[in-house]
Amino acid sequence: MNRVIAFAVLSFMALAVARAAGDHQSWPFEAPFGSFDATTLQQGLVVYQADCAECHGLRLIRYRDLRGIGLSHSEIVALTSKIKRMVGKKEMAVTPDDRMRALDSHGSSVAAPDLSLTVAARRGGPEALYSLLTGYREAPPDAAIIPGYYYNVAYPGGQIAMAPALKKGSVTFADGVKPDVGEMAHDVTVFLAWSADPTLNERKLVGLTAMIYLVVFWLVGLIALRPGRGR
Ligand code: HEC
Numbered sequence: 111m112n113r114v115i116a117f118a119v120l121s122f123m124a125l126a127v128a129r130a131a132g133d134h135q136s137w138p139f140e141a142p143f144g145s146f147d148a149t150t151l152q153q154g155l156v157v158y159q160a161d162c163a164e165c166h167g168l169r170l171i172r173y174r175d176l177r178g179i180g181l182s183h184s185e186i187v188a189l190t191s192k193i194k195r196m197v198g199k200k201e202m203a204v205t206p207d208d209r210m211r212a213l214d215s216h217g218s219s220v221a222a223p224d225l226s227l228t229v230a231a232r233r234g235g236p237e238a239l240y241s242l243l244t245g246y247r248e249a250p251p252d253a254a255i256i257p258g259y260y261y262n263v264a265y266p267g268g269q270i271a272m273a274p275a276l277k278k279g280s281v282t283f284a285d286g287v288k289p290d291v292g293e294m295a296h297d298v299t300v301f302l303a304w305s306a307d308p309t310l311n312e313r314k315l316v317g318l319t320a321m322i323y324l325v326v327f328w329l330v331g332l333i334a335l336r337p338g339r340g341r
Contacts, residue, residue, distance in 0.1 A: 154301025167204035170226035230306035243295035
């Protein structure tokens with residue numbers, strides 16, 4: 111028994127050390143019964159609109175899908191009118207005009223990819239996107255950086271044609287908080303994990319309900335069939 115307790119304590123400590131060592135974020139929605147938190151998703155949307163939407167689209171998400179993260183009809187209308195797009199059915203995609211404007215204004219020759227599935231498609235999932243967004247550093251003197259590229263320790267090859275998009279103070283959340291770059295990266299990553307899997311919450315709820323249902327019937331079965339009954 112003591113050994114079991116010692117093993118449990120040591121495993122827990124090892125896990126804590128591993129977490130502390132690597133600036134790992136917590137992604138509760140990845141747990142078997144975890145779900146997306148609406149406040150985090152809405153904050154992620156604020157960051158996305160302010161700092162990513164100019165260049166990147168989410169063509170698999172329609173504006174009306176934002177009801178799934180708790181936005182009301184009028185909030186969606188406010189969002190779409192600000193960027194002069196139709197309400198509802200329209201995808202959150204970047205139009206060819208937007209794309210040209212973004213390329214011109216940043217003097218870039220590389221078009222920004224659609225981000226609808228980026229968290230699902232990326233090896234390493236949300237942690238990898240978070241690392242990319244927070245991976246910009248001063249380039250070491252011996253690094254050969256291609257003009258128009260930026261040094262980023264998390265991107266394969268160490269440089270990416272995307273300027274650091276997150277700047278402290280560029281957004282204010284609904285509760286008045288001005289998030290730092292780490293918080294913005296975290297929340298926009300959660301939002302983009304949602305865009306890749308918008309029905310996760312409902313799916314896990316159905317799973318959980320089914321499990322409870324099965325457990326209840328298992329117990330009923332146990333009681334009904336316990337030895338000695340009916341004699
Ligand atoms: C100024 C335009 C611009 C903005 C703003 C911008 N990006 Fe990018 N992004 C790009 C370009 C261009 C690339 C392609 C880079 C390359 O291929 O080297 C890119 C690439 C990416 C990739 C990598 C795709 C891949 O796997 O190669 C991700 C993920 C990404 N951006 C996320 C974001 C997020 C999240 C935001 C907002 C916080 C954002 N970007 C803001 C222009 C932008």
